[in-house]
Amino acid sequence: MVEKKKGIFQRILDVIERVGNKLPDPFALFVILSFIVMVISWIFANRGATVIHPSSGEELPVKNLISGEGLQYILESTLTNFTGFAPLGLVLAMMLGIGLAEKVGLLDYAIRKTILKSPPFLLTYTVVFVGIMGNIASDAAVIIIPPLGALVFYKVGRHPLAGLAAGFAGAGAGFTANLLIAGTDVLLSGLTTEAAKIVDPSLIVSPLDNWYFNIVSVFMLTIIGGLVTTRFIEPRLGKYEGGEIDNEIEEQEDHPNAKLGVILVGVLTLVYWGGLFAWMLLDKNSPLTGENGSIMSSPFLSGIVPIILLYFILIGLTYGITVGSIRSSKDVTAKMTEAIQEMAGYIVLVFAIAQFTAYFNWSNLGTWIAVNGAEFLKDINFTGIPLIIGYVIFTALLNFLITSGSAKWAIEAPIFVPMFMQLGYDPAFTQAAYRIADSSINIVTPLFPSMIIILAFMKRYDKNTSIGSYMALMLPYSITFLLAWIILLLVFYFLNIPFGPGIYSLLENSTR
Structure with a gap:
């Protein structure tokens, strides 16, 4: 049998997948990055590199991590780097509360009932909206919402894959938006604060600093996701010709x-x-x-x-x-413990991220890169709109190789947050630009872990589905979400709309 020749798009995806698969695990990646920072600090220190701190005006030398002083710092700070890493305590504390609400069944019940009881004329938009809001339950939303969307679409005579795609677009591509303050806000703001302190040690980025932008994003993406589903995805899929399917999701009994x-x-x-x-x-x-x-x-x-x-x-x-589901204080402790146990991988990763961030800051490499990078961008006149759009596109492309949002921001934040601060941009604005790029491209990256899960759900309705079918289904959402989000970011920028309470795109306008 002659194998069908792959198109250029499929070949590009194959290359991305092969390269991405060769990248080390995120923990190992940050260990490697820490050693790279050590080597670079040695090179710069030996060349006598210095930088003028933008706030204090003090001349700072790039300090050598591969030296007696550097070794002392590494040995004495390893534990405090980990325990004092701001995002760690914030995220674990939030998970005690959100995890409890999830483990007692509240979030699951609210998500299921919202979708299953939605009126037909609002069904598409409800599925997308609940998908976006579902990120309050973290990664669980990607597992719960798409199959529910498929089932409800099937029950009302619409193509189930359209419902699955709408749910996954909301939960995956719209992951960063929410009407509420979610764990993502806490995690990213902690990393942003650590990076901003390279320039201004007193600056704190709050989990609320992108809240207004996120609220507008929820409604914008809900409308766009609904329109993409009804005007493009469903006409392309046509009428569903599959057979009977099980209704085990709907048959789940509630207390x-x-x-x-x-x-x-x-x-x-x-x-x-x-x-x-x-x-x-x-x-x-x-x-x-x-x-x-x-x-x-x-x-x-x-x-x-x-x-x-x-x-x-x-x-x-x-x-x-x-x-x-809670009958005594022991049940509360057990469910909170279960929620924290699911964060074990994050805690391990944070240990490596904390060392990388600390080494970067102590060596003054972060300040050196921020100041000189900002000067270079000014010299070539690469500021304003071109810079914003260029950064968003860069992050979107990087998402094809590193799918972990926290890991990617831990790499980018120490570089881009101080650099953009030197150009006058508020750290919360840079964070918002990062979030829209990372979130919208999630669903089309070959390394996204949930892709395999969604493919399995798709095969339930169409046994002949493939990676190509998946990409054709999800790519329209990814592209439209990214373009719409870039436009929204620019609207906030030009009209000087606050991204959160007292937070604007430019540092000079923000009040903390």
């Missing part, structure tokens, strides 16, 4: 008190957040407000992570007790 649990969670949500904001608005001397009753620069915003953590713990307890 008799599940609906009551959700109602109680809704009441608690109104009381909790309504009470907090009423307290701050009515009492200018509230301990949650800042000077003159300000909310923008206040303990409320700087302490938003424990406030959100407490909220998720309370709704997890409320739902868990109502449905009987």
Whole structure:
């Protein structure tokens, strides 16, 4: 039998997959990067490289990690680099709350019921919307939402693969957007803060700093995802000619008190957040407000992570007790422990990331690259719009080789955040540019772990499906999401719209 010749697009994907597969595991990658930083610091130090710190005006030498002083630093700081790494505590704390809400079944129930009970005329947009919002449950959304979307589409006589694609586009390509503050916001803002301190040690990037941008993104992507599904994907797929499928997802039984649990969670949500904001608005001397009753620069915003953590713990307890999944304090501990156990891989990775980041900062290589890189970009007049779009495209292409969002940002942040700060851009703006590139391209990278899972779901409805079928199904979402997001980023930039409370694209306009 003669093998069918592959098209150029498939050959490009094959090359990307082969190169990506040869990259080391993320932990090993950061160990290698740490050694590379050590070697580069040795070269620069021996050449007498120095840089003027942009804030203090002090002349800083590039310090040699491969020296007596460097060895002492490495030995004395290894543990504190790890335990003092800001994103670690933030993410693990958030997972105690979000993990509890997930393990008691609240998030799963809310996701399933929202999709399964959606009215037909809103079905497509609901699937995309729930997919985007599902990232509050982290990677679980990619497993839960696409098959639910396929099943509901099948039940109303529409092509199930269109429903699967809509759900996966929302959960995968729209991963970074949400109406709520999610674990992604906490993780990335922690890494961004570490990078920003290279230029300004006092600067802190809050999990809220991209919140307004994310809110607008949710509605924009919901509309675009729905339109791509109905105007392009479904006409291309045509009428579904497959046979009967199992309805095991729909047949899942819920606890008799599940609906009551959700109602109680809704009441608690109104009381909790309504009470907090009423307290701050009515009492200018509230301990949650800042000077003159300000909310923008206040303990409320700087302490938003424990406030959100407490909220998720309370709704997890409320739902868990109502449905009987929590019967004693031991159950609470067990479910939180289970959630943290799933973060074991992240904790291991953070150990290597923390060392890489610390070495980069201590050696002053980060400052040297930021200052000289910014000067170079100014000299060649590569600033403004070309720089923003160029950076987004660069990150999107890098996503084909490194699919882990946190690992990729841990590499990029120490370089690009200080460099863009030197050009006047707020770190939260650079973070937003990174997020849209990383998120939108997720679903078309050959190394994306969930690709195999989605292919398995696709074969349930079409046994002849292949990687080519998958790419043809998901590429329209990826391209349109990226283009729309770039336009939205530029709209925020030109109209000087805040990305979060008091946060704008330019540092000079932001108030922290």
